[in-house]
Amino acid sequence: MQGVIGAFSELDSAVHAIEDLRKQNFSDLTVYTPTPRHELEHALQPPQSPVRRFTLIGGLLGVTFGYWVAIWISDYWPIVVGGKPVASWVPYTIIGFELMVLIGSLATVFGMFAVSRIPRLTMTVGYDGRFSHGDFGIWVPAGPDRAGQAADVMRKHGAVEVRNER
Amino acid sequence: MATVVQPSRDDLPQRPNIPSAGNRLPGIRDYEQVDREIIGTLRPTLGWFAALGLAVLCLLIGITAWMYQIHEGLGAAGYHPPVMWGVYIVTFVFWVGIGHAGTLISAILYLFRAGFRTTIYRVSEAMTVFAVMTAGLFPILHLGRPWKFFWLIPYPHWRLIWPNPKSPLVWDVFAILTYLTVSATFFYVGLIPDIAVLRDQETNPVRKRIFAALSLGWRNSDREWRHFTRAYLFLAAFATPLVLSVHSVVSFDFAMALTPGWHATIFPPYFVAGAIFSGIGMVFTIIIPLRKFFRLQHFVTINDLDAAAKLCLFTSMVVGLAYLTEFQVAWMSGNRVEQEYFWNRVFGQWAWSAWIMLICNMVLPLSLFSQKLRRNTTWLFILSLFINLGMWFERFVIVVPSLSHEFEPWQWGSYAPTFVDYSILLGSFGWFFMWFLLFIKQLPAMALAEIKEIIPPKMREPEDPAEREHDLDTLTLDPINTAGDD
Numbered sequence: 001m002q003g004v005i006g007a008f009s010e011l012d013s014a015v016h017a018i019e020d021l022r023k024q025n026f027s028d029l030t031v032y033t034p035t036p037r038h039e040l041e042h043a044l045q046p047p048q049s050p051v052r053r054f055t056l057i058g059g060l061l062g063v064t065f066g067y068w069v070a071i072w073i074s075d076y077w078p079i080v081v082g083g084k085p086v087a088s089w090v091p092y093t094i095i096g097f098e099l100m101v102l103i104g105s106l107a108t109v110f111g112m113f114a115v116s117r118i119p120r121l122t123m124t125v126g127y128d129g130r131f132s133h134g135d136f137g138i139w140v141p142a143g144p145d146r147a148g149q150a151a152d153v154m155r156k157h158g159a160v161e162v163r164n165e166r
Numbered sequence: 167m168a169t170v171v172q173p174s175r176d177d178l179p180q181r182p183n184i185p186s187a188g189n190r191l192p193g194i195r196d197y198e199q200v201d202r203e204i205i206g207t208l209r210p211t212l213g214w215f216a217a218l219g220l221a222v223l224c225l226l227i228g229i230t231a232w233m234y235q236i237h238e239g240l241g242a243a244g245y246h247p248p249v250m251w252g253v254y255i256v257t258f259v260f261w262v263g264i265g266h267a268g269t270l271i272s273a274i275l276y277l278f279r280a281g282f283r284t285t286i287y288r289v290s291e292a293m294t295v296f297a298v299m300t301a302g303l304f305p306i307l308h309l310g311r312p313w314k315f316f317w318l319i320p321y322p323h324w325r326l327i328w329p330n331p332k333s334p335l336v337w338d339v340f341a342i343l344t345y346l347t348v349s350a351t352f353f354y355v356g357l358i359p360d361i362a363v364l365r366d367q368e369t370n371p372v373r374k375r376i377f378a379a380l381s382l383g384w385r386n387s388d389r390e391w392r393h394f395t396r397a398y399l400f401l402a403a404f405a406t407p408l409v410l411s412v413h414s415v416v417s418f419d420f421a422m423a424l425t426p427g428w429h430a431t432i433f434p435p436y437f438v439a440g441a442i443f444s445g446i447g448m449v450f451t452i453i454i455p456l457r458k459f460f461r462l463q464h465f466v467t468i469n470d471l472d473a474a475a476k477l478c479l480f481t482s483m484v485v486g487l488a489y490l491t492e493f494q495v496a497w498m499s500g501n502r503v504e505q506e507y508f509w510n511r512v513f514g515q516w517a518w519s520a521w522i523m524l525i526c527n528m529v530l531p532l533s534l535f536s537q538k539l540r541r542n543t544t545w546l547f548i549l550s551l552f553i554n555l556g557m558w559f560e561r562f563v564i565v566v567p568s569l570s571h572e573f574e575p576w577q578w579g580s581y582a583p584t585f586v587d588y589s590i591l592l593g594s595f596g597w598f599f600m601w602f603l604l605f606i607k608q609l610p611a612m613a614l615a616e617i618k619e620i621i622p623p624k625m626r627e628p629e630d631p632a633e634r635e636h637d638l639d640t641l642t643l644d645p646i647n648t649a650g651d652d
Contacts, residue, residue, distance in 0.1 A: 011623040035618035036391040042216045044388055048398040070331035073320060077328050091332045094415060096425055098641040101408045105348045105401055109355060112397035120383025129366030132386050134197035158626055
């Protein structure tokens, strides 16, 4: 992968650079930021995160398994007390609820890892330690023909450093 | 993360005493200062080693007592009929309760957009995880054959016997294990971006590799943050009802039994309010010395403590109302056994413990109606110790007097903890503080990324520099914002 990375110390400079790069039809930008900011999200206009689907599916699986395991245990080893039902859904709601939360939460984290593509074992081209500290970074995937144009845009908006990476 | 918090409206007055999503930390100027000052607290000091040594010593005392108990049997713990639940169950409920404030602060206050949580939630989450780890030991300590504890978990095995899913003890296993897993997951997920900061700043190659592995290759990209904030929101949404359910389930251990003082429908909300109250007490016990020794008073501001103190006052009043409601229900029930039990609780054999509970949990927290005391860290710390004491005695008052004063006079008895009980209680504090002290010197005690969210980023063209300067000056110099700090 080759492209251009620009480092910005000011948030508004980075936002203006993103807007300008998008106007000039640079796509698939990656922005590095020490903390999530609304301004960057508005400039990038990303699609909605699919993590919620993992949450929903995990939660439904958990609650189903919770009720099922409690009912199965009761039927397998019936404890008959005072003619009351062997399997009673009211107390089993506790087990169903707890497993819904447990499996739903773990599925949420699994989903976040899957769609964020972590754990990552390799170095990311263009990443710099300063992006977790205080600076903002914009990675523009661009071939040699458009790399100069991307670099110019970022310099125009106040990038403190711009370099080509591959 | 605070990123889902909508910015507060600019036209609303920003009174320093009102925590909001637009909470500001006037003493923090830039992102670099956040990293420098919080990561700077990770250097071990002599005082830290001394505290860790003390915690390990307490733990060793507890382990020794447990070994003695395994050899001698549970009678060594002071149990004799009719009181077959004592300090262990009391301490179990106490630690589960302590664990509640962490998730309250990190999840519930997050959903309610309470800005004051930002600087205290990491410590509270750590407290939660370690408190639940401590609580989880007590059902095992309470077993005659502790090595058989896994029989409570339903798994396929050759005896073809399964636990009874209608038993509150089995509900406890599901609730506590879920709570421990979800709290630990929530805690770790929140730590990932901060571990990435440590990785990027670390110069020691071994530690750098460890941090690189723990941060899972986190790169702070917009894609990662987008999924992270969603996942964090959903985890908070799951954790919120979980907090309420766990202590309700713990209360069922008592409320499902036909014992005077226990068989009451008020128990779940009463236990939940008590748990949150005791957890906030422990947050004060930990955070007030921590901010002083780490010199982080400008991070955990007096406004944050003031807001937490209001929450403490509110939960104290809910708990107080529950105490009084219990007496009222007994009085109006016409049930002589119930009435005699409550009379015995406050004027009989257990009066001393009941009055410790009432004074520490109901009377002393009323001092927090005074803003001056809410903003006095010394008083908050002293009060927090009383709350911890009072909440331990609340559980003692629930467990022991009921068992010692059941339906018939021939069932009545007494209970006195032995040195084994006290040693294991001490050991539990050693276990908890050992983990906590190890945590604060290995990982940031405050959330770096989230604190960066609430301080203004560097701007090339500040929106209104005059207004910001005025705002900062007002907050920095305002006496109400600094009074009470030592």
